[in-house]
Each structure stands twice: as structure tokens, then as C-alpha cells.
Amino acid sequence: MNLFYAAYGFSLCLGLLCVLFVSVWSSYWRGGFAWDGSFLQFNWHPVLMVSGLVVLYGSAAIVFRVPSTWKHRKYIWKLVHGGLMFLALLLSVLGLCAVFDFHKAFYIPDLYSVHSWVGLMTVVIFSFQWVLGLAGFLFPCTPLWFRSTIKPFHMWLGKAILILSLTSCISGINEKLLLTLNGSTGELYSSLPAEAKFVNFLGVLIVTFGMVIFGILSYKKWQRPETNEAVHPLLNDIRP
């Protein structure tokens, strides 16, 4: 149990560091934020994607693992899980809007890089997963056979989305540094200026966060004990 809280605390610290680092990158090195189609609007893209698609998503994925939640009704934590995931999805969609608006203003084609293909694939699959999760686990009228059938699929797809998120974020960070540092700033990425070191380290933080979240999800002993799985999702585990 202590080991769980150590891992959980570590994941929270890493998540906060990721948000801090990506915000400092956008505000200190890239000039801050705006929503006007300029480079400053683009700066929302990494911040929203890292915060939503990686940190909030990863944190929402492990809420059922926290032992102090096991004494509450499970459906409360399903609502928390679904709510946090909705927020993660919202931030991700806003992050996409930021980059599409920026592209439009600068006549840059959309969706040409493998980063953008995998990134869009991530958000589309995430949207599908959220709707499926809502239909399968929160709608009162959902048949139980449907719920039990999709549960392993939901758990697998949840992990797969996190993998896609990590892949999208690292390839996106790499793309941004290659285009920016080798372009307008005059500082080559290959000369590893301070910004490059800082943001490369952000990349290491992001993948480490992902690995810790996978560790927490993988360790069977940390799973919430199953109770009354046969009854309805909104009624099971009716301890007060």
C-alpha cells in the first residue's frame, strides 16, 4: 500500500512537472499565449495536449486504483473518472483548435506530418472511447452483458490511447523544436541551446510519467477489489 502511494505521489509530481515545463516553454521561450491565429495561439497547442491528453488523461486512468476511494460507491468514482476524461478530451480538442486556427492564419497545410496523423488518430479514438464508456458504464439502461463484454476492451483501449498520446506528444515536441530552432531563431537544434535541453527534458518527464501510470495500471494487486459485478453499474458496490 505504501508502495502504491509512493508511485501515485511520484506520478502526481511528474504530471505537475510536465504541465509546469510545457507552460514555461510556451511562455518564456515562445512568447506566451493568445487566441488570435498568431504563433502565440499555437503555443496553447503543446500546453493543452500535454496537460489534457497526457497528464489529466493519465491521472484519470488511475483513479480506481487509489485505495482511499474503495470505501466509496464505485459509481461516484466512475463519474469522477468520466468527468476527468471529459475535461481531458475538451482540453485536447481545444489544443487541436489552437493549431488548426494557427495553420489557417499562416496558410500552413493541416495534417501532413506523421505526428499530426497519429495525434488526430489519438483524439478520434479517445472520443470514441469516451462515448463508449458513457454508454457502457454510466447509462442506466445499458444491458449488463454489454458492459461486461466491453470492459476488457475499454481497459485495453484506455491504455492504447495513452500510448498514442505519449507518441503524439514526443513526436510533436521534436517537430516543433526542429522547425522553430532550425528556422527563425538562428539557434540550431543540434547545438543544444538552453531551450532544447529544457524541452528535451520535458520529453523525458512525459515518457517517465507515462511509464509510471502504466506501472500503476499493470500491477494487479493495486486493482480495486471487484464487488457485486453482476448488479447494475449504477447500483453496484452500494456501501455508503
Next chain:
Amino acid sequence: MNLFYAAYGFSLCLGLLCVLFVSVWSSYWRGGFAWDGSFLQFNWHPVLMVSGLVVLYGSAAIVFRVPSTWKHRKYIWKLVHGGLMFLALLLSVLGLCAVFDFHKAFYIPDLYSVHSWVGLMTVVIFSFQWVLGLAGFLFPCTPLWFRSTIKPFHMWLGKAILILSLTSCISGINEKLLLTLNGSTGELYSSLPAEAKFVNFLGVLIVTFGMVIFGILSYKKWQRPETNEAVHPLLNDIRP
């Protein structure tokens, strides 16, 4: 069981397609292969990394899940697993040599991009995991408490390495296309020439392969039934 073989067959097809696509990319669009420090030596890098660090690694990770292997002694499949992983590691190290030699010949600094940081991190952790696996599961003198302690860690780290591999490969493909298409060829990546479409699709194949491997690893019912876990790793499951 039929669903397992469908997923397994799908993963094999995807893996073969990944190797085929990355080989066609390097040979048809990038001029083929050599080991002389030229661009043609670089071309070994994506082929060896995708083949070793993703496809062979992923295929080796799931050998214990194949039901037709369950009638054999487990240690035989441990040797197969360890052997395939060694081959995957060897290909990955050769892939690193290819890019380091190329950098040396062209005076390009090593290890400046987030792709290279995460990629090197992947191979270093993979090497550590292989040595740990050898010591923990194949050495006859290893105490059983050590084996049972590291087993969940080994399984988690194995998945984490696959995530890192996928992340490294996608960011590397993105980097290569950005530098090559926007550089010497005169065809902008953003205009999505045939090479870009083909290689972006390779990226989608790679992440899909990774997702299917995770699916196979995640589904509990497909795990090899545990037998005689208390006895020695080289002696357990002694059915002929």
C-alpha cells in the same frame, strides 16, 4: 481461443507490413543500403530500429501467450523469449551504430533531439531489462524470492520499453521526413508527396502493431496458465 489467433495473426501481418514498409522506404526513396558512413548507412537506422525494437520486440513479448506453446516446458519458451529479445537488442544496437557512424562522417552532433534522448533511453533500459531477465529467470543459481519479486517489475518494464520504442520510432520517422523532405529533395513535407504519405502510413502501421501487442498482453484470459510457480524457473512446468 479463435479470437486470440485472430489477434496474433493480425499482429504478425502488421509486423511484417512494418518491416516491408520501412525497407521499401529506405531502399526505394532513400537510395538503399551501405555501411560506409554515407546517407546509405543511415538508411539502416530506421530499418533496424523498426524491425528490432518494435516488431521483433513486440513479437517476442507475446510468445508466452500462444496457446500451442503451453504444452511445452516453460523454460524452452523462456529461452525462445530471451533469444528473440537478444536478437531485438542486437538489431537495435546495430541501428544505433548506423546513425552514430553516419553522424561522425558528416560532423553532425549526436544526441541532440528529444527523439535521440528517448531512443537512447529505450535501448539502455532494454539492455538493463535483458540482463535482469537473464539473471532473474534463466540463471540456475537465482534465488526464487528474487525471481518472484522481479516478475511484476519485469512485466511492467517490458511494456514500458515497448511504449518507449513506439515513441522513439514515430518521433524518429517524423524527424527524418522533416529534415529530408524539407531539405535536399525540394519536395516539402507539407505538400504530402508520395513518400510522405507512404511513410506516414508506416507510422500508423507501427502504432497499430503496438496497440495490438498491448491488447494481447492485457487480456488476462490469454495469459499462460501458471503451473508450479514455486519451483525453480528451469525446472518448473516439467510436462514433457
